Amino acid sequence: MAFTMTMTGNLGVTRALYNxxxxxxxxxxxxxxxTMLVQALLHIFYYEQGAVYREGMETSSHTPMPPPPGYSSIAIDGYIGPATQAHIDSFQEGLRTLGWIKNVDHRFDPMREVPYGLSTIQKEHYALFKLNQSCNNSDVIYGSSFFRDLRWREDMPISLRSALKTEKKRAAQYSGGGAQSSPAVKMAGGGGSAAYKQA
Incomplete structure:
Protein backbone atom coordinates (compact mmCIF):
# COMPACT_ATOMS: atom_id res chain seq x y z
CA MET A 1 0.00 0.00 0.00
CA ALA A 2 1.22 3.51 -0.76
CA PHE A 3 3.04 5.30 2.06
CA THR A 4 5.12 8.36 2.92
CA MET A 5 8.90 8.50 3.32
CA THR A 6 10.79 11.51 4.63
CA MET A 7 14.11 12.84 3.40
CA THR A 8 16.37 15.65 4.47
CA GLY A 9 17.97 17.54 1.60
CA ASN A 10 21.35 19.25 1.33
CA LEU A 11 20.01 22.41 2.98
CA GLY A 12 18.69 20.51 6.00
CA VAL A 13 15.03 20.81 4.95
CA THR A 14 12.93 17.70 5.64
CA ARG A 15 10.21 16.89 3.14
CA ALA A 16 7.84 14.07 2.31
CA LEU A 17 8.13 11.75 -0.66
CA TYR A 18 5.35 9.36 -1.63
CA ASN A 19 6.21 5.74 -2.37
CA THR A 35 -1.87 2.54 -8.44
CA MET A 36 -3.92 5.44 -7.05
CA LEU A 37 -0.71 7.08 -5.84
CA VAL A 38 0.93 6.81 -9.27
CA GLN A 39 -2.22 8.18 -10.90
CA ALA A 40 -2.41 11.05 -8.39
CA LEU A 41 1.24 12.05 -8.94
CA LEU A 42 0.86 11.90 -12.72
CA HIS A 43 -2.34 13.97 -12.43
CA ILE A 44 -0.50 16.59 -10.35
CA PHE A 45 2.46 16.65 -12.75
CA TYR A 46 0.53 16.81 -16.03
CA TYR A 47 -2.71 18.57 -15.16
CA GLU A 48 -2.09 20.74 -12.08
CA GLN A 49 1.55 21.80 -12.45
CA GLY A 50 1.68 22.43 -16.18
CA ALA A 51 3.48 19.32 -17.51
CA VAL A 52 6.95 20.80 -17.02
CA TYR A 53 9.70 18.61 -15.58
CA ARG A 54 11.63 20.57 -12.95
CA GLU A 55 14.93 18.98 -11.98
CA GLY A 56 15.89 21.96 -9.83
CA MET A 57 14.81 25.47 -8.93
CA GLU A 58 16.62 27.30 -11.74
CA THR A 59 14.61 27.79 -14.92
CA SER A 60 17.37 26.28 -17.06
CA SER A 61 16.43 22.90 -15.56
CA HIS A 62 12.74 23.18 -16.55
CA THR A 63 11.69 21.08 -19.55
CA PRO A 64 8.17 20.77 -21.01
CA MET A 65 6.91 17.16 -20.98
CA PRO A 66 3.39 17.17 -22.46
CA PRO A 67 0.87 14.48 -21.57
CA PRO A 68 0.44 11.54 -23.91
CA PRO A 69 -1.39 12.40 -27.14
CA GLY A 70 -5.16 12.15 -26.90
CA TYR A 71 -5.42 12.55 -23.12
CA SER A 72 -6.58 15.54 -21.11
CA SER A 73 -6.90 13.82 -17.71
CA ILE A 74 -6.14 10.66 -15.77
CA ALA A 75 -8.60 8.97 -13.39
CA ILE A 76 -7.46 8.30 -9.84
CA ASP A 77 -9.36 5.05 -9.45
CA GLY A 78 -6.64 2.50 -8.69
CA TYR A 79 -7.08 0.51 -11.90
CA ILE A 80 -4.47 0.11 -14.61
CA GLY A 81 -5.91 0.76 -18.03
CA PRO A 82 -4.73 2.31 -21.29
CA ALA A 83 -4.80 5.89 -19.92
CA THR A 84 -2.71 5.13 -16.83
CA GLN A 85 -0.22 3.06 -18.83
CA ALA A 86 0.08 5.80 -21.47
CA HIS A 87 0.89 8.37 -18.76
CA ILE A 88 3.51 6.09 -17.16
CA ASP A 89 5.13 5.48 -20.56
CA SER A 90 5.03 9.16 -21.49
CA PHE A 91 6.72 10.25 -18.26
CA GLN A 92 9.44 7.61 -18.64
CA GLU A 93 9.99 8.56 -22.29
CA GLY A 94 10.50 12.14 -21.14
CA LEU A 95 13.05 11.03 -18.54
CA ARG A 96 14.88 8.99 -21.16
CA THR A 97 14.97 11.96 -23.54
CA LEU A 98 16.49 14.05 -20.74
CA GLY A 99 19.07 11.34 -20.01
CA TRP A 100 17.83 10.44 -16.53
CA ILE A 101 17.00 6.83 -17.39
CA LYS A 102 18.39 4.50 -20.05
CA ASN A 103 15.36 2.32 -20.68
CA VAL A 104 11.61 2.71 -20.52
CA ASP A 105 10.37 -0.30 -18.56
CA HIS A 106 6.70 0.79 -18.50
CA ARG A 107 6.39 0.69 -14.71
CA PHE A 108 7.13 2.61 -11.54
CA ASP A 109 9.11 0.51 -9.08
CA PRO A 110 9.18 1.52 -5.41
CA MET A 111 12.03 3.79 -4.40
CA ARG A 112 14.66 2.29 -2.15
CA GLU A 113 16.63 4.71 0.02
CA VAL A 114 15.97 8.39 -0.44
CA PRO A 115 17.06 10.81 -1.65
CA TYR A 116 19.72 9.23 -3.81
CA GLY A 117 19.15 5.48 -3.76
CA LEU A 118 19.73 4.05 -7.22
CA SER A 119 17.99 1.08 -8.77
CA THR A 120 19.87 -2.17 -8.29
CA ILE A 121 19.62 -3.29 -11.93
CA GLN A 122 19.94 -0.12 -14.02
CA LYS A 123 21.97 1.87 -11.43
CA GLU A 124 19.90 4.99 -12.07
CA HIS A 125 17.34 7.05 -10.17
CA TYR A 126 13.90 5.56 -9.87
CA ALA A 127 11.33 7.18 -12.16
CA LEU A 128 9.05 7.50 -9.12
CA PHE A 129 11.74 9.55 -7.33
CA LYS A 130 12.08 11.87 -10.33
CA LEU A 131 8.29 12.33 -10.43
CA ASN A 132 8.21 13.14 -6.69
CA GLN A 133 11.15 15.53 -7.11
CA SER A 134 9.61 17.47 -9.98
CA CYS A 135 6.22 17.77 -8.24
CA ASN A 136 7.89 18.99 -5.04
CA ASN A 137 10.03 21.52 -6.93
CA SER A 138 6.96 22.89 -8.72
CA ASP A 139 5.19 23.38 -5.38
CA VAL A 140 8.20 25.24 -3.99
CA ILE A 141 8.66 27.43 -7.08
CA TYR A 142 4.99 28.44 -7.34
CA GLY A 143 4.06 28.40 -3.67
CA SER A 144 1.41 25.75 -4.35
CA SER A 145 0.59 22.66 -2.31
CA PHE A 146 -0.77 20.21 -4.89
CA PHE A 147 2.00 17.72 -4.07
CA ARG A 148 2.92 18.70 -0.53
CA ASP A 149 -0.66 18.36 0.78
CA LEU A 150 -1.53 15.16 -1.09
CA ARG A 151 -2.14 13.29 2.18
CA TRP A 152 -4.85 15.77 3.18
CA ARG A 153 -6.48 16.68 -0.13
CA GLU A 154 -10.21 15.99 0.02
CA ASP A 155 -10.39 15.61 -3.76
CA MET A 156 -8.28 12.45 -3.49
CA PRO A 157 -9.70 8.99 -2.62
CA ILE A 158 -9.94 8.44 1.11
CA SER A 159 -8.10 5.10 0.88
CA LEU A 160 -5.11 6.89 -0.68
CA ARG A 161 -5.15 9.69 1.90
CA SER A 162 -5.34 7.15 4.72
CA ALA A 163 -2.46 5.10 3.31
CA LEU A 164 -0.23 8.17 2.91
CA LYS A 165 -0.58 8.98 6.60
CA THR A 166 1.60 5.92 7.24
CA GLU A 167 5.32 6.74 7.34
CA LYS A 168 7.94 4.05 6.90
CA LYS A 169 11.40 3.62 5.41
CA ARG A 170 11.12 0.59 3.11
CA ALA A 171 8.69 -0.75 0.53
CA ALA A 172 7.24 -4.23 1.04
CA GLN A 173 8.65 -5.26 -2.35
CA TYR A 174 12.15 -4.96 -0.83
CA SER A 175 11.28 -6.26 2.62
CA GLY A 176 10.22 -9.83 1.91
CA GLY A 177 6.66 -8.52 2.22
CA GLY A 178 5.07 -11.93 1.62
CA ALA A 179 2.66 -13.09 -1.02
CA GLN A 180 1.03 -10.57 -3.29
CA SER A 181 -2.71 -10.55 -3.74
CA SER A 182 -4.14 -10.36 -7.22
CA PRO A 183 -4.55 -6.74 -8.27
CA ALA A 184 -7.62 -5.35 -9.97
CA VAL A 185 -6.87 -4.53 -13.59
CA LYS A 186 -9.08 -2.71 -16.07
CA MET A 187 -9.63 -4.89 -19.11
CA ALA A 188 -8.41 -3.29 -22.31
CA GLY A 189 -11.23 -2.17 -24.56
CA GLY A 190 -13.85 -2.74 -21.89
CA GLY A 191 -14.94 0.85 -21.46
CA GLY A 192 -17.56 2.02 -19.01
CA SER A 193 -17.64 0.99 -15.39
CA ALA A 194 -18.06 -2.77 -15.77
CA ALA A 195 -14.72 -3.66 -17.33
CA TYR A 196 -12.85 -5.03 -14.32
CA LYS A 197 -11.43 -8.45 -13.61
CA GLN A 198 -8.98 -10.03 -11.24
CA ALA A 199 -5.60 -10.45 -12.96
Whole structure:
Protein backbone atom coordinates (compact mmCIF):
# COMPACT_ATOMS: atom_id res chain seq x y z
CA MET A 1 0.00 0.00 0.00
CA ALA A 2 1.22 3.51 -0.76
CA PHE A 3 3.04 5.30 2.06
CA THR A 4 5.12 8.36 2.92
CA MET A 5 8.90 8.50 3.32
CA THR A 6 10.79 11.51 4.63
CA MET A 7 14.11 12.84 3.40
CA THR A 8 16.37 15.65 4.47
CA GLY A 9 17.97 17.54 1.60
CA ASN A 10 21.35 19.25 1.33
CA LEU A 11 20.01 22.41 2.98
CA GLY A 12 18.69 20.51 6.00
CA VAL A 13 15.03 20.81 4.95
CA THR A 14 12.93 17.70 5.64
CA ARG A 15 10.21 16.89 3.14
CA ALA A 16 7.84 14.07 2.31
CA LEU A 17 8.13 11.75 -0.66
CA TYR A 18 5.35 9.36 -1.63
CA ASN A 19 6.21 5.74 -2.37
CA UNK A 20 4.47 2.52 -3.40
CA UNK A 21 4.86 -0.85 -1.71
CA UNK A 22 4.70 -2.75 -5.02
CA UNK A 23 5.49 -1.79 -8.61
CA UNK A 24 2.79 -0.22 -10.78
CA UNK A 25 2.57 -0.57 -14.57
CA UNK A 26 3.06 -3.20 -17.23
CA UNK A 27 3.65 -6.69 -15.78
CA UNK A 28 3.66 -5.33 -12.21
CA UNK A 29 1.46 -6.20 -9.21
CA UNK A 30 -0.50 -2.91 -9.51
CA UNK A 31 -2.15 -2.98 -6.10
CA UNK A 32 -5.08 -0.59 -6.03
CA UNK A 33 -3.83 2.05 -3.55
CA UNK A 34 -0.30 1.94 -5.04
CA THR A 35 -1.87 2.54 -8.44
CA MET A 36 -3.92 5.44 -7.05
CA LEU A 37 -0.71 7.08 -5.84
CA VAL A 38 0.93 6.81 -9.27
CA GLN A 39 -2.22 8.18 -10.90
CA ALA A 40 -2.41 11.05 -8.39
CA LEU A 41 1.24 12.05 -8.94
CA LEU A 42 0.86 11.90 -12.72
CA HIS A 43 -2.34 13.97 -12.43
CA ILE A 44 -0.50 16.59 -10.35
CA PHE A 45 2.46 16.65 -12.75
CA TYR A 46 0.53 16.81 -16.03
CA TYR A 47 -2.71 18.57 -15.16
CA GLU A 48 -2.09 20.74 -12.08
CA GLN A 49 1.55 21.80 -12.45
CA GLY A 50 1.68 22.43 -16.18
CA ALA A 51 3.48 19.32 -17.51
CA VAL A 52 6.95 20.80 -17.02
CA TYR A 53 9.70 18.61 -15.58
CA ARG A 54 11.63 20.57 -12.95
CA GLU A 55 14.93 18.98 -11.98
CA GLY A 56 15.89 21.96 -9.83
CA MET A 57 14.81 25.47 -8.93
CA GLU A 58 16.62 27.30 -11.74
CA THR A 59 14.61 27.79 -14.92
CA SER A 60 17.37 26.28 -17.06
CA SER A 61 16.43 22.90 -15.56
CA HIS A 62 12.74 23.18 -16.55
CA THR A 63 11.69 21.08 -19.55
CA PRO A 64 8.17 20.77 -21.01
CA MET A 65 6.91 17.16 -20.98
CA PRO A 66 3.39 17.17 -22.46
CA PRO A 67 0.87 14.48 -21.57
CA PRO A 68 0.44 11.54 -23.91
CA PRO A 69 -1.39 12.40 -27.14
CA GLY A 70 -5.16 12.15 -26.90
CA TYR A 71 -5.42 12.55 -23.12
CA SER A 72 -6.58 15.54 -21.11
CA SER A 73 -6.90 13.82 -17.71
CA ILE A 74 -6.14 10.66 -15.77
CA ALA A 75 -8.60 8.97 -13.39
CA ILE A 76 -7.46 8.30 -9.84
CA ASP A 77 -9.36 5.05 -9.45
CA GLY A 78 -6.64 2.50 -8.69
CA TYR A 79 -7.08 0.51 -11.90
CA ILE A 80 -4.47 0.11 -14.61
CA GLY A 81 -5.91 0.76 -18.03
CA PRO A 82 -4.73 2.31 -21.29
CA ALA A 83 -4.80 5.89 -19.92
CA THR A 84 -2.71 5.13 -16.83
CA GLN A 85 -0.22 3.06 -18.83
CA ALA A 86 0.08 5.80 -21.47
CA HIS A 87 0.89 8.37 -18.76
CA ILE A 88 3.51 6.09 -17.16
CA ASP A 89 5.13 5.48 -20.56
CA SER A 90 5.03 9.16 -21.49
CA PHE A 91 6.72 10.25 -18.26
CA GLN A 92 9.44 7.61 -18.64
CA GLU A 93 9.99 8.56 -22.29
CA GLY A 94 10.50 12.14 -21.14
CA LEU A 95 13.05 11.03 -18.54
CA ARG A 96 14.88 8.99 -21.16
CA THR A 97 14.97 11.96 -23.54
CA LEU A 98 16.49 14.05 -20.74
CA GLY A 99 19.07 11.34 -20.01
CA TRP A 100 17.83 10.44 -16.53
CA ILE A 101 17.00 6.83 -17.39
CA LYS A 102 18.39 4.50 -20.05
CA ASN A 103 15.36 2.32 -20.68
CA VAL A 104 11.61 2.71 -20.52
CA ASP A 105 10.37 -0.30 -18.56
CA HIS A 106 6.70 0.79 -18.50
CA ARG A 107 6.39 0.69 -14.71
CA PHE A 108 7.13 2.61 -11.54
CA ASP A 109 9.11 0.51 -9.08
CA PRO A 110 9.18 1.52 -5.41
CA MET A 111 12.03 3.79 -4.40
CA ARG A 112 14.66 2.29 -2.15
CA GLU A 113 16.63 4.71 0.02
CA VAL A 114 15.97 8.39 -0.44
CA PRO A 115 17.06 10.81 -1.65
CA TYR A 116 19.72 9.23 -3.81
CA GLY A 117 19.15 5.48 -3.76
CA LEU A 118 19.73 4.05 -7.22
CA SER A 119 17.99 1.08 -8.77
CA THR A 120 19.87 -2.17 -8.29
CA ILE A 121 19.62 -3.29 -11.93
CA GLN A 122 19.94 -0.12 -14.02
CA LYS A 123 21.97 1.87 -11.43
CA GLU A 124 19.90 4.99 -12.07
CA HIS A 125 17.34 7.05 -10.17
CA TYR A 126 13.90 5.56 -9.87
CA ALA A 127 11.33 7.18 -12.16
CA LEU A 128 9.05 7.50 -9.12
CA PHE A 129 11.74 9.55 -7.33
CA LYS A 130 12.08 11.87 -10.33
CA LEU A 131 8.29 12.33 -10.43
CA ASN A 132 8.21 13.14 -6.69
CA GLN A 133 11.15 15.53 -7.11
CA SER A 134 9.61 17.47 -9.98
CA CYS A 135 6.22 17.77 -8.24
CA ASN A 136 7.89 18.99 -5.04
CA ASN A 137 10.03 21.52 -6.93
CA SER A 138 6.96 22.89 -8.72
CA ASP A 139 5.19 23.38 -5.38
CA VAL A 140 8.20 25.24 -3.99
CA ILE A 141 8.66 27.43 -7.08
CA TYR A 142 4.99 28.44 -7.34
CA GLY A 143 4.06 28.40 -3.67
CA SER A 144 1.41 25.75 -4.35
CA SER A 145 0.59 22.66 -2.31
CA PHE A 146 -0.77 20.21 -4.89
CA PHE A 147 2.00 17.72 -4.07
CA ARG A 148 2.92 18.70 -0.53
CA ASP A 149 -0.66 18.36 0.78
CA LEU A 150 -1.53 15.16 -1.09
CA ARG A 151 -2.14 13.29 2.18
CA TRP A 152 -4.85 15.77 3.18
CA ARG A 153 -6.48 16.68 -0.13
CA GLU A 154 -10.21 15.99 0.02
CA ASP A 155 -10.39 15.61 -3.76
CA MET A 156 -8.28 12.45 -3.49
CA PRO A 157 -9.70 8.99 -2.62
CA ILE A 158 -9.94 8.44 1.11
CA SER A 159 -8.10 5.10 0.88
CA LEU A 160 -5.11 6.89 -0.68
CA ARG A 161 -5.15 9.69 1.90
CA SER A 162 -5.34 7.15 4.72
CA ALA A 163 -2.46 5.10 3.31
CA LEU A 164 -0.23 8.17 2.91
CA LYS A 165 -0.58 8.98 6.60
CA THR A 166 1.60 5.92 7.24
CA GLU A 167 5.32 6.74 7.34
CA LYS A 168 7.94 4.05 6.90
CA LYS A 169 11.40 3.62 5.41
CA ARG A 170 11.12 0.59 3.11
CA ALA A 171 8.69 -0.75 0.53
CA ALA A 172 7.24 -4.23 1.04
CA GLN A 173 8.65 -5.26 -2.35
CA TYR A 174 12.15 -4.96 -0.83
CA SER A 175 11.28 -6.26 2.62
CA GLY A 176 10.22 -9.83 1.91
CA GLY A 177 6.66 -8.52 2.22
CA GLY A 178 5.07 -11.93 1.62
CA ALA A 179 2.66 -13.09 -1.02
CA GLN A 180 1.03 -10.57 -3.29
CA SER A 181 -2.71 -10.55 -3.74
CA SER A 182 -4.14 -10.36 -7.22
CA PRO A 183 -4.55 -6.74 -8.27
CA ALA A 184 -7.62 -5.35 -9.97
CA VAL A 185 -6.87 -4.53 -13.59
CA LYS A 186 -9.08 -2.71 -16.07
CA MET A 187 -9.63 -4.89 -19.11
CA ALA A 188 -8.41 -3.29 -22.31
CA GLY A 189 -11.23 -2.17 -24.56
CA GLY A 190 -13.85 -2.74 -21.89
CA GLY A 191 -14.94 0.85 -21.46
CA GLY A 192 -17.56 2.02 -19.01
CA SER A 193 -17.64 0.99 -15.39
CA ALA A 194 -18.06 -2.77 -15.77
CA ALA A 195 -14.72 -3.66 -17.33
CA TYR A 196 -12.85 -5.03 -14.32
CA LYS A 197 -11.43 -8.45 -13.61
CA GLN A 198 -8.98 -10.03 -11.24
CA ALA A 199 -5.60 -10.45 -12.96
Missing amino acids: VDWAVGYGAPCHQVD
